Amino acid sequence: DVVMTQSPLYLPVTPGEPASISCRSSQSLLHSNGHNFLDWYLQKPGQSPQLLIYLGSFRASGVPDRFSGSGSGTDFTLTISRVEADDVGVYYCMQALQTEGFTFGPGTKVDIK
């Protein structure tokens, strides 16, 4: 199984400041089609998860451009250029390459300082 790790697991942030979360996979997520099968989700308190970034770096529809995804292979980063109060919640990365099953990272809780 592909194991996903995230760091940090808790991230206190200051509104207006940048923030980044790292996600690493135990196997390369680079598909033969050139895309990385790595997604980022945000689960706000009391809500269902929502897709932020797909295929490593593509912003989902309606996602503010302060969110960006980067990386390739086994190392990925989600960056928030200027954190807003509405960005609090738990951020998960998910690998969607392994046909035997997808796996989520443990989650990173983002909170306002």
Add this chain to the structure above:
Amino acid sequence: QVQLVQSGTEMKKPGASVKISCKASGYTFANFAISWVRQAPGQGLEWMGWISAYNGDTNYAQKFQGRLSMTTDTSTSTAYMELRSLTSDDAAVYYCARGSPFCSGNNCYSYWAQGTLVTVSS
């Protein structure tokens, strides 16, 4: 607009089964797989598997093999997830989700239902 709506809260005893529905609307049901993800209280997200709404093909996570079944009813655009032999470890919120054509159809989840709480207690 695309909507996924799940059935309500379930209270089950250990050893019982639970079957949750996920009714889709706003798109052609057969065009996308439905996936299921669960979240134990205070824990992270756990991928369970998916079912093709086109031909019924399934792909289950290894840990659920043998006690998980996913089905669809194309006449009502509804997907079902049944989990058998429940234990306290199965207490969780269960979500159905749908993919996006931008990520090969099922490699990212653009739409999520509201979730169904399943409690397991004697």
